[in-house]
Amino acid sequence: MSAIQSLTPKEIVTELDKYIVGQAAAKRSVSIALRNRWRRRQVASPLREEIAPKNIIMIGPTGVGKTEIARRLATLAQSPFFKVEASKFTEVGYVGRDVESMIRDLVEIAVNMVKVEEKERLEGLAAANAEERILDILLPPRRTPAPHYEGGISSQSLLLGNRDAKAASPSLKSDEEDATREKFREMLRQGKLDDREIELDLDDSRSTPMVEIMTTSGMEDMQSNIQDAFSKIFPKKKKKRKIKIPDAIEALTQEEMERLVDMDKVIKEALERTEESGIIFLDEIDKVVSRNSGGHGPEVSREGVQRDLLPIVEGSTVTTKHGMVKTDHILFIASGAFHLCKPSDLIPELQGRFPIRVELTSLGKEDFVRILTEPESALVKQYTALMATEGVTLSFEPEAIEELAAIAVEVNEKTEEIGARRLHTVLERVLDELSFDACDREGDSFVVTADYVKKQLQDVVEDRDLSRFIL
Numbered sequence: 001m002s003a004i005q006s007l008t009p010k011e012i013v014t015e016l017d018k019y020i021v022g023q024a025a026a027k028r029s030v031s032i033a034l035r036n037r038w039r040r041r042q043v044a045s046p047l048r049e050e051i052a053p054k055n056i057i058m059i060g061p062t063g064v065g066k067t068e069i070a071r072r073l074a075t076l077a078q079s080p081f082f083k084v085e086a087s088k089f090t091e092v093g094y095v096g097r098d099v100e101s102m103i104r105d106l107v108e109i110a111v112n113m114v115k116v117e118e119k120e121r122l123e124g125l126a127a128a129n130a131e132e133r134i135l136d137i138l139l140p141p142r143r144t145p146a147p148h149y150e151g152g153i154s155s156q157s158l159l160l161g162n163r164d165a166k167a168a169s170p171s172l173k174s175d176e177e178d179a180t181r182e183k184f185r186e187m188l189r190q191g192k193l194d195d196r197e198i199e200l201d202l203d204d205s206r207s208t209p210m211v212e213i214m215t216t217s218g219m220e221d222m223q224s225n226i227q228d229a230f231s232k233i234f235p236k237k238k239k240k241r242k243i244k245i246p247d248a249i250e251a252l253t254q255e256e257m258e259r260l261v262d263m264d265k266v267i268k269e270a271l272e273r274t275e276e277s278g279i280i281f282l283d284e285i286d287k288v289v290s291r292n293s294g295g296h297g298p299e300v301s302r303e304g305v306q307r308d309l310l311p312i313v314e315g316s317t318v319t320t321k322h323g324m325v326k327t328d329h330i331l332f333i334a335s336g337a338f339h340l341c342k343p344s345d346l347i348p349e350l351q352g353r354f355p356i357r358v359e360l361t362s363l364g365k366e367d368f369v370r371i372l373t374e375p376e377s378a379l380v381k382q383y384t385a386l387m388a389t390e391g392v393t394l395s396f397e398p399e400a401i402e403e404l405a406a407i408a409v410e411v412n413e414k415t416e417e418i419g420a421r422r423l424h425t426v427l428e429r430v431l432d433e434l435s436f437d438a439c440d441r442e443g444d445s446f447v448v449t450a451d452y453v454k455k456q457l458q459d460v461v462e463d464r465d466l467s468r469f470i471l
Contacts, residue, residue, distance in 0.1 A: 009035050019072050020065045021370045029358045030073050058335040060360030063419020066335040070281040079277040080110035087287040089305045099308045103318040106278050110270035119257045130252035137198050193245050201238040267322045278330040286336030289345045306347045313353045368405035371420050391442035399450035430456045
């Protein structure tokens, strides 16, 4: 278990605070859930297998940080993470995806994650192998014919005489070749051969035929399985290409990493990581809640989705192309606005599998000010960095940030409540002129003031119909 995965709840909340403003209750709940995973690993078997994760439902309007909390948590825990909208799934017989597909997608994410880690571990060895292959192309090893002996004297000695035969000794040739090879190696590392082109035999990605199949619900893996089968039947072809040495080193390093990675080991680790630390974020869970008990029309499908989700969340075994995966210890975090319904409208069995309920609060002006300035990836910092690429020094007065936050709150109240996402549209509108002209203003400094914000947004904010379209 890495040091990152064994963080205490307080340390997890501190890390989340770097990116997400407010929502202390939600951060507290997810930090406890993550720490409980570490605690479970410390418990001896067979009790460890009986400890199930405490799944969470986040309740709150859009744009308050539900998805961001789950995503940052997965990054922090170095866990496979998959986000899916519950409304994509439908009852069998209706058009839509099979619920088991989210587990298959999670496994693919885990395989790619472990493969990347394994490649990083092998990067040094792969680079060394690639360098040797480049040197073999630049200095092809000489093939010396084996000496033929007649009566204890080699034919080479008879032809050249003792002195010349000694000069043609394989050991001396080898020493000379080694010295030349080392000189070329030094030149290669110093970049003196970067302008030189060489011919390489590289894998042709188009050698495997493409297969596209129209599948029904529950058969999403058929296309990839057939594609994998074709790739084994039709081995990859090589294609000769002339490229410069730096590109050749990069291509050969990637090829060597692919060759060195033990896929059996990767898949085994990925399946274990999926089962032990996988996180699935079920967004829009409220969209599959029946709004009445009539049982007609779409209500049947909504309840059917819940019943299909139930065995996955409870714990079952799902077949994937990489092997069987048990979902007993995967952490499920569901979220929804629950404007037209409430969590108690879920079927009772599914409610029982989400024991932790946490409500996220709507964001006010002070929260928006903090969102604009405090996080490590704050919007103000992003726009400042973007303008710096054009040589423009962008800065915001504190009053301008206050005005931006106030306008975002006002528009949210007048139109639809979309939370912090409103800040993106407001900022884009304010900086529209500067973004368009920035390439012609290299070396300039631009200060965004409160008056400038009002000037850019006044007409739009005052016209309610216009603000619906623009902001």
